[in-house]
Amino acid sequence: MTPLTESTLTILGLETSCDETAASVVRRAADGRVEVLSSIVGTQFEQHAPFGGVVPEIAARAHVEAIDAVAAEAMRAANIGFDALDGVAATAGPGLVGGVMVGLAFGKAVALARDLPLVAVNHLEGHAVSARLGASIDYPFLLLLVSGGHCQLLEVAGVGACTRLGTTIDDAAGEAFDKIAKSLGLPYPGGPALEKLAASGDPTKFDLPRALLGRKDCDFSFSGLKTAAARLAEKITDDPQRADLAAAVQFAIARQLSERTDRAMKLYAAAHPRQDLRFVVAGGVAANSAVRAALQRNCADNGFSFDAPPLAYCTDNAAMIALAGAERLALGISDDLDAVARPRWPLDEAAALSNPSNSFGRKGAKA
Incomplete structure (x- = not known):
């Protein structure tokens, strides 16, 4: 894909890695300025409260039931149509894989139907760029x-x-x-x-x-x-x-x-x-x-x-996923529609392979 560093990019982001069904539309200007046009987060507190924590099967089913309405509300709140999008970004891991599959499949469907590039985003990379939703922060x-x-x-x-x-x-x-x-x-x-x-x-x-x-x-x-x-x-x-x-x-x-x-x-x-x-x-x-x-x-x-990040973007949200996708698209990076959902996906894969944090046979933290 050709780099789009000189373009303003409007991206639909989708996040379903745990117990929030979230969708957001983010606009990234060519100079790196970021505008969050909408950020909708549907929580599942009531479904999981009786168990004192997130139940993966309940979370996945709740994502299936909510994703259509949450994405539609994000587009409505942004006051744009799908024809105004330049791409779709969806969390592809790490996380509860049943939930990840819901958001990623929805993102693929939008990308296919609208002939848009898809970015399969690492959820951790979304968190890594989340502070840039509220301030201009240069790398490194x-x-x-x-x-x-x-x-x-x-x-x-x-x-x-x-x-x-x-x-x-x-x-x-x-x-x-x-x-x-x-x-x-x-x-x-x-x-x-x-x-x-x-x-x-x-x-x-x-x-x-x-x-x-x-x-x-x-x-x-x-x-x-x-x-x-x-x-x-x-x-x-x-x-x-x-x-x-x-x-x-x-x-x-x-x-x-x-x-x-x-x-x-x-x-x-x-x-x-x-x-x-x-x-x-x-x-x-x-x-x-x-x-x-x-x-x-x-x-x-x-x-x-x-x-x-602003407090609204500390917990899981789709604005950070949309921004991570926009930054990748600006560099000409996108993914094929056969991108897979990954329950574990370290940001530094070399370190994870050479020096795993957990011994053989233990899964450890999601990263």
Whole structure:
């Protein structure tokens, strides 16, 4: 495909990797300026709430039922017709593969019917560019991608050019938030509920374990924290104690994210002398105020600028998928209609193959 760097591109984005059915229309100007014409997110909270977490089969069926209406609403809100589109971008992984298949199949249908180029987008790349929905952020930058299914530090040199510095060896930070919240009897989704409860707690009342203290790399581990907090939650008898444990958990997660990010910043700065140092945090956990505050202190200490997506684009959304697709189309990159849905799809595939974060036989985090 011929590069379209001198063109304004209007892209329909589709996101169905977990429990949000999302569609968005994004316009990217030739100079890189971005305008979100619409962003519609259909949630499935009510369907999954009785189970305290996302049930893949329920999620996939809900996506099938919602995708037509959500995409139609995105086009209506953008006030354009399909003939105004320059391409379609759909999440092709990683994620719950049943849901991924729904959005990708819908994107293929639109691309085929309207003779438009298709971009099969890595969901993680969508998060990587999500901060660019709210500000002009030049490549390269250091990225902390932290959500319910992912937790990793990456050097982002450009479109599709990511080098992994560290990753979780077991659970993601967002998963720890959600599972511990469930142990405390908080409603789904647990992360925001735990943050609200933690506001009235004292984080010093509970001593929680710290992971991987003997290692000097940038990897994460949250399974020990999750287990310890769940056991403590079983013994709690009153609301003040619940608030204290929530505050201790939030502090412990923010501390680990901050410590590993500090290491990555020092490595990144040493490898990129005489460059502007940019740091971006993205993903659902980027909306947590305690985590943001800790990372902002890291940036001040290490001479990095701090950027995060607008709160509306921290959690899963289709605007980030549309932008990732637009950036690829601008470079002449598109995909055939036989693009497959992938449950696992690391941004740095070389690192994932040469230094897998999980031993043989274990699937680990979605990345």
